[in-house]
């Protein structure tokens with residue numbers, strides 16, 4: 001059977017209720033075409049523990065990540081989505097692109113995505129890192145989108161993670177109910193649109209693709225997260241498939257279920 005491809009897009013700090021049709025036409029059209037399941041993120045609603053859970057399936061207690069310093073992390077012994085896809089089938093190729101270094105930077109405090117040096121040297125695993133924390137996400141996210149688009153078009157990895165953080169950055173600086181947060185959503189949605197066009201191009205050759213979009217937390221109206229407010233703990237996963245049927249998922253899943261469910265759908 002033609003192998004399945006998965007692209008997981010992580011949009012940090014995205015409040016879906018503020019990603020309106022006008023601001024996020026790409027994401028809204030995915031929702032209209034595909035399936036949406038809801039998730040409630042555990043407290044503390046911080047990116048380190050949140051993405052560690054979403055990308056490995058381990059609970060906060062299991063992975064030991066309590067904040068963005070990753071002190072106490074047990075992630076070295078807990079393989080991520082991409083690694084597990086490779087361990088299940090060592091012919092699979094994987095790709096990770098992110099401008100938040102703790103997710104992917106081999107020299108950073110994580111990374112959540114295991115470095116897998118042998119697979120990087122043999123081009124079975126590719127990693128693109130930028131430092132949006134230091135240099136700003138507006139530029140860094142755009143570069144991530146550039147590299148990811150080229151990667152998807154060029155070598156069409158079997159399992160990819162592409163991550164954007166400009167929305168979260170704007171939430172912190174300007175608040176979630178701000179023109180800047182809305183503009184960051186629009187910029188990120190345009191990045192998503194480029195990735196979707198690349199997937200669409202590959203799918204027109206007959207390849208089977210699933211795209212999933214998720215977030216690690218929202219923001220309070222005035223900006224910020226970490227607590228248990230409904231607008232902060234609310235997350236989602238939107239899925240759309242090309243040349244394949246979407247598996248039926250419940251309307252509500254636990255964040256620890258995301259990685260095992262995505263792996264199961266790969267076959």
Ligand SMILES: [Zn+2]
Nearest residue numbers: 013047168172
């Ligand atoms: Zn944040």
